[in-house]
Amino acid sequence: RAAMFARASSMARGGAGVRPVLVETWGAMLKAGIHPYVPSIGSVGASDLALCANMALPMLGEGRAEVHGAWVDGAAAMADAGIGIITPVEKEGLALCAANSVAVGLGALALADITNLLELMDGIAVLSFEAFRANPSPIDPRVVMARGAPGQARAAQSLRAKLAGTGLFEPGAPRRVQDPISLRCISHVHGSLRAAIDFCRPNVEVELNGAGDNPVVLEADNEILSNGNFHTPAMAVAFDALALAMAQTATMAAQRTGRMLQTLYSDLPDGLTQYGTTHAGLGLMSLTSETLSKEIHLLGAPASLLDSSTYNVEDHAPMTPMAVRKAAGAIDLLRQIAACELITAAQAFDLRKPERCAHVAQALRDQVRKLVPPLEDDRSMTQDVVAVADAIRSGAMQVCLEATGKAA
Structure with missing residues (x-):
């Protein structure tokens, strides 16, 4: 369509x-x-x-x-x-x-999907912040202004807005001065993904609103001219960059999931289970996230670098549909990683029991609990991940941000 x-x-x-x-x-x-x-x-x-x-x-x-x-x-x-x-x-x-209608149509849908998913992943990161009792100093406006990176600034602003209601800004509330990079540098990585989205959007809009026909009919001048407006290398490069930015985001989310599961970093029971190391707990969430992130890494290989020679005078092609298709596939995998982090963060949040927390964090935790009960004893979590990933895909999780007024 x-x-x-x-x-x-x-x-x-x-x-x-x-x-x-x-x-x-x-x-x-x-x-x-x-x-x-x-x-x-x-x-x-x-x-x-x-x-x-x-x-x-x-x-x-x-x-x-x-x-x-x-x-x-x-x-x-x-x-x-x-x-x-x-x-x-x-x-x-x-x-x-x-x-180029197929690539352009799929690209437009992919941009809408990743924009919504990134907004939700900001919210999930806030739930992880609360569950980890992380230090919010890296998103302090003064820190962000010291560097001046636009994508980072927008991501930090989104995170600060979604932390409304938290007690983490109070002196002594965070557990550490310096958290793992997967928590400390969220705004940097989510900012790079925002920058990649910004690179893609105008290239898609050009194709939606412009004439890419060859030859082009110039009715006012009574001319028909041969041209190369069908060629879309900028769009191919942009979606290759988007896939690479998603790979960075996926790696970071998988690492946050892993850190919450380790007592050494979270000060919570290993595996986020009351039984500690005698039970699996949520340990497979980390392995699943890592595997999914590696799948996204494979999709990050640039399509625009592939041998693109075709026939005779048609001796260059940018491989745009492949670049767009890879990016769209990475988005679906990233949803599953987000689901793993969301389930893990909700379990850690319940164990941490923060006295004051961000409204977004509480809303996301409550929405997860409508789908996934707290882990009391070892059980298969496969359908839990599927249920949460489906809720992310349908927009049901995004409603939490809208209900708290923290959606961009």
């Missing part, structure tokens, strides 16, 4: 050389819930030619489409919805194929 919207948006901008009926047909298909079958692989980023061609097939009375959960013949889907079949004229066949 996002790819269909992206193509309609770009066509409406002008330059594609198509009739308005094509844009109207994309809109009618979206309204009717007609979703063409489109392979996920098959583009090198110099226009999603094969992918967009598949997306256009039902509009031409061909191919397959998903309608209300069932796969049907493309022509039948259009007929059942009362939408007319398009017979392309002049440049319209090329315009239906030569676009």
Whole structure:
């Protein structure tokens, strides 16, 4: 649906050389819930030619489409919805194929997902702060201003806002002067992820709002010009950077989970269980988080560095769809890491029993407890992680931030 919207948006901008009926047909298909079958692989980023061609097939009375959960013949889907079949004229066949709509649509969705997830991970970090009784001095505005990094400043501001109600700013409340880096440098790493998001957003917006057609039809000048506006190297590099920034965030979250589970660092029972080392407790949360973070590290390998030569004059391609697809996959893994940290922090919070805590921390802990009971004795935690990850994916956890007024 996002790819269909992206193509309609770009066509409406002008330059594609198509009739308005094509844009109207994309809109009618979206309204009717007609979703063409489109392979996920098959583009090198110099226009999603094969992918967009598949997306256009039902509009031409061909191919397959998903309608209300069932796969049907493309022509039948259009007929059942009362939408007319398009017979392309002049440049319209090329315009239906030569676009980056699949990468742009997926990229737009990925940006929305990671923006929301990062906001929630700020909140989860605050719950970990309370559970660990961490020192908030690294997010003191004076400390942040001394460095002047914009992403770090915004992350620190978000963390400070979400710490409203805490007692950690009182003298003597934190347990240490200097905590592990996974707690001390949250604003630095979450700030780098914000910077990566900022790098991606304008590149996606350019493709959504601009004309990437080759050739481009300049109606006012009565000219048709060959060009390279279909090429998206900046978007490929941006999403590669986003994947790398998520790898940093994933590593840090996994390490926070591990530190909360160790008496040496948390001053809580090993494994966050009353039985200590004779039981597993939440120990596997650390291993699971570490494994997930390594999966994200693999997805951090830059797609834009791959051999991208294709055919003859088409001798360079940026691999944008692969870069975007990797980043989208990393987001789903990062949700699972966030779920592991959230469950672990809630257990540590219950054991710590802070007298005064951040409103966001309490809200997140309470929301977790609606899904996951406190760990009393060893049990499988698989479904607990799945339940919390699903709640993160659905936005149910984000509601905690909105309810406390601490969502950006």
